[in-house]
Amino acid sequence: MTFETLGWQGLVILVIFGLSLLIATYCTYAERVIAAFLQDRVGPDRAGPYGLAQPLADAVKMFTKEEFFPGGASKALFTFGPCLAMTTALMSSAVIPFGNAVQFGSTVVHLQGIEINVGMLYVFGIVSLGVYGIMIGGWASNNKFSLLGAIRAASQNISYELAMGLSLIAVLMISGTLSLRDITLQQSVAGEWHFWNIVKQPLGFVIFLVCSFAETNRTPFDLPECETELVGGYHTEYSSMKLGLYLFAEYINIFVASAVMSVLYIGGFNFPFQYELRDWLVSAYGYELVTAQNIITILGAVGLFLKIFGFIFFFMWVRWTLPRFRYDQLMRLGWTILIPLAIFNILLTGGLITFGVIK
């Protein structure tokens, strides 16, 4: 890797970092507006045009609020909890391929933070670290409600990670690689855009989707912060920007989960008729092949973000539609329904691969 490509890669990482933060910021706004629209209201519209400056106002509020340490709490761990939650949330977007390669001159820049061949494993590792942030924060609060919330979060995440990983294995059986970039590229057979993994893995997609709701602690599985039973769950004792970091981490997790689902199941940065469009750009406008490919790459990145936003909308849409599960229902769904289904899905996929129906 030359020094120049290293510089470009650094820029890409910075952009991804900034974008994750920006998207998480505006997720708070989107959540409120979508909630309002689903309930026949208009939502925040006072700060700036259409209320677009609302996240800024929220941030100022969060930063200027009193920082409170509960008595008997472990101060260091109490601070470390939200930091860890935020760090792990931000780290997982590093391996997601946000676009194909952009080429200018002899430099090729991949629109991806770091390209590693175990990308999927990395995402899972980091995501499962995320529960430590919640666990430590809840435990350090010296509050029984916080501890209960943290325990719930931990057991829920572990339970649903199993089903999630099992449904992922079916995808890996098809792709034969853990690299997210390779998985994306495999879904872009020329002229066959419909060969996205969701076509081959409808059941796996549904399981993965349900599990990612549980992984990101979103309704209907937001039991760790269930107000009716646990006050505020693991962040009961948190105030000011430390609470802000927890909420922020949740939105970044949603963003990452949406990105992973888009990459794994609905083609990542591929979009229908991209090769036809590239050839048409070359023949109709006389672009060079490289330029046309760059245009396609950028369009693909935009397309991926549209898919991600679609998923984020779905996350919020579900939140404002469904009531919360009961805890035993949650566990029963995870252990007795989703995990057997995921295993069945693996068998099914294996059978279909063996008989050559899908490859």
Added chain:
Amino acid sequence: MQSLSNRAKILEKKPMTLAERAYLPAIFQGLSITLRHFFMKKATIRYPEQTRPFSPVFRGLHVLKRDEQGRERCTACGLCAVACPAEAITMVAGERKKGEQNLYREEKYAVSYEINMLRCIFCGLCEEACPKAAIYLQADKMAPPRFERDEFIYGKDRLVEPVSPDTRSKRGIQLTPEQADKLRTQLA
């Protein structure tokens, strides 16, 4: 138990079908309902820019009316204060001086007239009690919020129907220069 009305519905607890147990169809049903609401017309009225239309019989902020010649109708009889169930109205009566016939219609008038808008329950009994048709509750104005309690005590400066010095002269009322000045400072 025997049903006497024949309206009782017998509930049968059927085992759930596979679609019901799968839960997902029901979820999508719910999602479609909320999505329909997403595109519905919103009930919100963006208040300072838009206002809800008042009913024509709405009882809002009080006004002390003038007669067609621009004179104050109130004669400080105190019937409104007596009728008021909230004890919100006080007034001080005074005798009309010579040369003030163009300001006050009756020989006795209210030197000061105060309504405490924090006490007032906007029932409109003062309006009904008034024999001179002097006090009305406007249908299109409300007592606005204030920061201080004493700002809610409305005196004559805020209650009497405003008439600019110019419209007064148009209506054929002759004001002495001092009276016009006093009115201008009152209105300012």
